[in-house]
Amino acid sequence: MRHIFHSTTSGSYAVVKKILAFFLIIALNGPLFSQNEDAFFLRDIYDTALTEGECYEWLRHLCQDIGPRLAGSPGAEAAVFSMQRLMDTLGFDTVYLQPCMAPRWDRGAPASGRIVNNEFLGTQPLNVIALGNTVGTGPDGITAPLVEVKSLEEVEILGEAGVAGKIVFFNRPMDPRLLNTFAAYGGAVDQRALGLVVAARYGARAVLVRSMTNKLDDVPHTGSVAVVDTVPKIPALSVSTNDAEQLSRLLGRGEVKVHLQSNGQLLPPVKTYNVIGEIRGTTHPEEIILVGGHLDSWDVGEGAHDDGTGIAHSLQVYPLLKKLGYRPQRTFRCVLFMNEENGLAGGRAYWAASNERNEFHLAAIESDRGGFTPRGFSAQGREDVFTDYYAKISTWLPLLEPYGLTFTTGGSGADISGLKSQGGLLMGFVPDAQRYFDFHHTPADVFEAVNKRELELGAASITAMVYLIDKYGLR
Numbered sequence: 001m002r003h004i005f006h007s008t009t010s011g012s013y014a015v016v017k018k019i020l021a022f023f024l025i026i027a028l029n030g031p032l033f034s035q036n037e038d039a040f041f042l043r044d045i046y047d048t049a050l051t052e053g054e055c056y057e058w059l060r061h062l063c064q065d066i067g068p069r070l071a072g073s074p075g076a077e078a079a080v081f082s083m084q085r086l087m088d089t090l091g092f093d094t095v096y097l098q099p100c101m102a103p104r105w106d107r108g109a110p111a112s113g114r115i116v117n118n119e120f121l122g123t124q125p126l127n128v129i130a131l132g133n134t135v136g137t138g139p140d141g142i143t144a145p146l147v148e149v150k151s152l153e154e155v156e157i158l159g160e161a162g163v164a165g166k167i168v169f170f171n172r173p174m175d176p177r178l179l180n181t182f183a184a185y186g187g188a189v190d191q192r193a194l195g196l197v198v199a200a201r202y203g204a205r206a207v208l209v210r211s212m213t214n215k216l217d218d219v220p221h222t223g224s225v226a227v228v229d230t231v232p233k234i235p236a237l238s239v240s241t242n243d244a245e246q247l248s249r250l251l252g253r254g255e256v257k258v259h260l261q262s263n264g265q266l267l268p269p270v271k272t273y274n275v276i277g278e279i280r281g282t283t284h285p286e287e288i289i290l291v292g293g294h295l296d297s298w299d300v301g302e303g304a305h306d307d308g309t310g311i312a313h314s315l316q317v318y319p320l321l322k323k324l325g326y327r328p329q330r331t332f333r334c335v336l337f338m339n340e341e342n343g344l345a346g347g348r349a350y351w352a353a354s355n356e357r358n359e360f361h362l363a364a365i366e367s368d369r370g371g372f373t374p375r376g377f378s379a380q381g382r383e384d385v386f387t388d389y390y391a392k393i394s395t396w397l398p399l400l401e402p403y404g405l406t407f408t409t410g411g412s413g414a415d416i417s418g419l420k421s422q423g424g425l426l427m428g429f430v431p432d433a434q435r436y437f438d439f440h441h442t443p444a445d446v447f448e449a450v451n452k453r454e455l456e457l458g459a460a461s462i463t464a465m466v467y468l469i470d471k472y473g474l475r
């Protein structure tokens with residue numbers, strides 16, 4: 001064919017131009033036609049979510065009628081049965097509960113703390129909260145000198161001589177330079193999760209951890225700590241960022257003694273449930289597309305952004321498709337996971353049951369980063385398949401970009417992480433997360449902290465993703 005392009009006769013050149021134009025029209029119009037159809041359908045998804053969406057009312061119910069939902073608590077049980085009843089009305093083929101045994105932790109009465117008889121400040125209260133899974137101090141509390149560290153390694157270096165009999169104060173802030181606040185959280189949270197294990201090994205009496213947030217305020221953040229049976233169990237509390245700054249300044253001027261009192265206790269595990277709704281695929285029922293979030297929350301606040309919004313998003317997907325007359329070709333499953341916060345029992349039970357039945361999750365999408373303005377999806381998968389999947393979803397970017405959505409590679413969600421071995425695509429819904437850690441694991445994480453419109457846009461974005469995966473597959 002090559003010589004044709006070097007032809008000097010204008011006649012044959014014109015013919016070539018016509019042939020090229022013809023193929024150009026075919027090449028452009030083929031995909032353009034279906035992309036137009038998809039563009040219209042995505043528009044319909046967003047229009048419907050923004051005008052007839054129900055997810056905001058579902059979130060209100062979960063936050064205000066039910067409230068906090070720590071696994072094994074009465075709130076969590078109420079949430080399970082209430083969500084099952086709600087799902088029964090959403091048009092699924094089947095709605096069922098999947099049992100799991102979750103660890104049970106009870107905070108008891110709120111913790112308290114104070115700076116004791118300080119040379120410069122006298123006695124001042126501290127804004128503290130007990131960390132999840134921890135033991136209490138006993139009714140009399142603990143009074144001991146504070147030793148400040150910025151890392152787990154620093155405790156190792158100080159050793160028993162520097163730590164024994166003291167309260168170890170972990171005070172490395174989340175890195176404010178990281179635009180991805182989840183990366184900043186991930187870079188600091190080892191102090192909360194593992195600080196007490198390292199400190200207990202060297203004879204510390206308790207641990208006080210700077211709250212996991214970029215914000216400077218008076219609100220302490222709870223969260224889970226690792227439970228390790230081989231080290232003594234010592235109390236661990238979190239302190240607000242303002243108080244952490246204050247303590248650090250005081251330590252620069254001399255010894256600081258702190259009094260802490262907390263009342264947590266670990267109770268025997270309890271039977272609880274994941275709540276699952278399923279609609280069987282018409283032509284590829286063996287390929288599952290999962291959308292989920294976690295139904296449990298911390299016991300303070302109302303678990304609105306963490307993860308009531310993920311539950312509301314997940315519940316909204318199928319009703320939106322149904323309203324638009326779209327019946328999934330692949331099996332769609334909405335999974336409300338239990339016990340993400342302090343054990344992951346629901347996730348583990350789900351993976352085990354799924355693997356036992358030899359299921360294949362073509363895609364799993366978790367929403368557990370709050371209900372703020374949608375930015376896109378973070379994707380991961382098994383090495384042998386991921387590159388192809390990522391290339392495939394990237395062809396849909398022209399459809400998603402008008403809604404501000406893009407893709408990044410990275411983590412998906414804790415509850416779905418165990419499905420990676422099945423060889424499907426795992427995705428995390430990514431909203432703007434600059435303010436997420438203002439609320440995360442605090443009494444401030446309440447219904448009013450969620451914006452209706454942003455929540456509905458999130459539900460629409462996830463629905464759009466499910467639609468494209470269902471319609472085109474990933475190969």
Ligand SMILES: [Zn+2]
Binds near residue numbers: 294306340368
């Ligand atoms: Zn969460």
